[in-house]
Amino acid sequence: MKIRLLLVLTFMAAVASPLRAQQHRTALFVGNSYTAVNNLPQMVADVAASMGDELSFRSNTPGGCTFQQHCTNQSMQLINQGAWDVVVLQEQSQLPSFPQNQVEQEVFPFARRLVDSAYAANPCVEPMFYMTWGRKNGDAGNAPSFPVLGTYEGMDSMLCLRYTYMADVNDASLCPVGRVWRTLRQQHPQIELYQSDESHPSVAGTYAAACAFYVMLFHRDPMLITYDGGLAVEVAETIRSVVYEVVYNHLSQWQRPKPMADFTFDSVSTTVIRFTSRATHAAYTHWSFGDGDTLTTTDMVLTHNYPDSGSYQVMQTAWRHCMSDTAIQSVLIRRATPVAAPTIDDATLSLFPNPANDGVEVSFPSGFLSDGTVNVDLIAADGRRISTTTATTNRIRIDLSGLPTQWGVIRVVTSSECYSKKIVKQ
Numbered sequence: 001m002k003i004r005l006l007l008v009l010t011f012m013a014a015v016a017s018p019l020r021a022q023q024h025r026t027a028l029f030v031g032n033s034y035t036a037v038n039n040l041p042q043m044v045a046d047v048a049a050s051m052g053d054e055l056s057f058r059s060n061t062p063g064g065c066t067f068q069q070h071c072t073n074q075s076m077q078l079i080n081q082g083a084w085d086v087v088v089l090q091e092q093s094q095l096p097s098f099p100q101n102q103v104e105q106e107v108f109p110f111a112r113r114l115v116d117s118a119y120a121a122n123p124c125v126e127p128m129f130y131m132t133w134g135r136k137n138g139d140a141g142n143a144p145s146f147p148v149l150g151t152y153e154g155m156d157s158m159l160c161l162r163y164t165y166m167a168d169v170n171d172a173s174l175c176p177v178g179r180v181w182r183t184l185r186q187q188h189p190q191i192e193l194y195q196s197d198e199s200h201p202s203v204a205g206t207y208a209a210a211c212a213f214y215v216m217l218f219h220r221d222p223m224l225i226t227y228d229g230g231l232a233v234e235v236a237e238t239i240r241s242v243v244y245e246v247v248y249n250h251l252s253q254w255q256r257p258k259p260m261a262d263f264t265f266d267s268v269s270t271t272v273i274r275f276t277s278r279a280t281h282a283a284y285t286h287w288s289f290g291d292g293d294t295l296t297t298t299d300m301v302l303t304h305n306y307p308d309s310g311s312y313q314v315m316q317t318a319w320r321h322c323m324s325d326t327a328i329q330s331v332l333i334r335r336a337t338p339v340a341a342p343t344i345d346d347a348t349l350s351l352f353p354n355p356a357n358d359g360v361e362v363s364f365p366s367g368f369l370s371d372g373t374v375n376v377d378l379i380a381a382d383g384r385r386i387s388t389t390t391a392t393t394n395r396i397r398i399d400l401s402g403l404p405t406q407w408g409v410i411r412v413v414t415s416s417e418c419y420s421k422k423i424v425k426q
Contacts, residue, residue: 071346
């Protein structure tokens with residue numbers, strides 16, 4: 001009976017917890033003591049392991065180290081190995097909150113250098129800035145010269161602003177640990193996120209960062225995490241719920257933009273189609289025109305000449321940093337026999353004005369209407385019928401905006417006769 005019961009329980013567990021594909025990612029953590037305290041990278045790996053995923057990591061986190069210093073120390077050597085799925089970048093805890101002119105000189109150029117080096121070593125890498133938090137009661141030492149730093153809220157807001165900017169301008173993702181901390185402070189002030197120095201993270205503070213990084217690295221639901229980091233169960237659950245609210249529920253907001261494929265097309269002639277790319281966040285696009293021809297380009301507008309009539313499946317793929325998106329549309333080609341310009345205008349029809357701009361008034365004898373259905377066609381010079389209008393009076397207006405050629409033919413067709421006259425489009 002024991003064996004039978006075990007089999008039943010095992011089956012039930014398998015049904016309740018469907019198998020997920022294990023993910024393995026590699027990450028380099030570049031930072032300082034905010035990353036090193038409580039060994040944040042290892043805690044992220046422990047969180048991942050509890051979910052059946054695996055994180056392999058290296059880190060270089062000397063105390064107080066700045067982006068400028070990382071540009072000349074071991075971090076650059078590690079970045080240049082190019083072996084990372086993600087490179088995490090954490091600046092010295094105060095610098096990004098300082099006045100704009102100082103940040104522009106001491107932070108932004110070195111953030112760009114680190115990201116550019118990561119992309120140069122591996123075009124598929126994901127640079128990710130680590131948004132840290134304001135000190136518990138602000139930065140009292142620097143508040144006299146920059147008063148906004150005198151409170152937690154002021155310092156934290158400056159850090160959020162600067163890290164968001166760095167992620168945006170460097171085509172990088174952003175792990176919003178500072179936003180998670182802020183929500184925890186507002187909604188669950190009983191959870192102590194700081195050590196006694198009111199700066200570095202407690203175990204709870206590091207756990208909040210670890211859960212946020214897990215979501216950003218693996219895109220998994222943090223509510224399913226079973227690793228509690230040594231915290232009380234209810235504390236860990238509360239932190240995970242805030243990470244769900246701030247990070248997972250708005251994941252696309254924190255990720256670097258993904259390319260989106262999109263295009264429109266119109267006819268230049270019977271067989272020549274003009275394609276206009278509307279792709280966003282794309283470094284380049286690859287086109288497959290459906291007739292065997294392909295093209296990789298950065299051009300936004302291009303034309304293609306189709307050899308035969310038929311329906312062609314056109315595929316555009318937008319690429320950026322090894323990410324891609326595809327859009328597919330059908331293009332119908334109908335070869336037509338071009339028409340000759342009428343040499344003698346039929347006096348039965350009246351066109352006004354002629355030449356015309358966007359429209360022309362067509363008049364014909366009222367007796368035509370007694371002959372049954374009367375259709376008025378607009379024909380392009382290459383033989384294509386652009387429009388057909390059924391006349392209910394002997395004077396109608398025809399829209400010329402869709403006429404792609406400099407001249408065309410207005411044709412009035414009754415049940416027994418056909419009359420035509422050349423129309424010139426200005």
